[in-house]
Amino acid sequence: MSEADHIQRFAISAESESETKTVVEARDFEFVIDEPTALGGTNDGPNPVEYLIGAWAGCLNVVVHTVGEERGIDLENVEIEIQGDLDPRKFLGAADDVRAGYQELGVTIHVESAADQETLDALSEAVEERCPVGDNIGNPTPTDVTIEAN
Structure with missing residues (x-):
């Protein structure tokens, strides 16, 4: 079975x-x-950068439970906190010398578990390595944005 046989496509429309x-x-x-x-919005939902880190939290939740189960680690009451700092000046056209996105992101996953800290540290490392959304956030992903007239 080739690598391409394992690829799953995800798509949205907006x-x-x-x-x-x-x-x-x-x-x-x-x-x-x-x-x-x-x-300038109407506050009818989270903004794009909040959805980005929310998607990461959702992915981390799935992965921490999956890897924990694989390793026989009982995890209860998983809570995930993510925070990041963003300088909006590039988005607003006020500066070219700053990033448009988050400058840094921090994640803390709180769990109730009988596992020792060494086991939880190894779990954290595996979760970070295996989380698809975290992979896209932490590594360059080729993008191609096209604007077409209807």
Whole structure:
């Protein structure tokens, strides 16, 4: 079986409802992305960078449970906190010498477990290595953005 036989494609479609509000469809689900009122939005949903780290938290949750189960580690009450700092000046066109995205992200996964810290450290390392969303955040991923007239 070739490597290509293992590839799964994921896709979404999104439609702009306003300058700040987007409705996204993913499989049979729909969700709203919007900016807070302080950034000109209507605050009808999390903003794009909040969804990004929210997606990472969701992925980390799946992976920590999967790897924990594989290793026989009982995990209860998993809670994930992610925080990051972002300088909006590039997005706003006010500076070219800063990144448009997060400058740094930090994750803390809180668990109740009888496992010792060495076991939890090894679990953390494996989870970070195996999380698809974390992989995309932590490593360059080729992108191709095209704008076409209808």
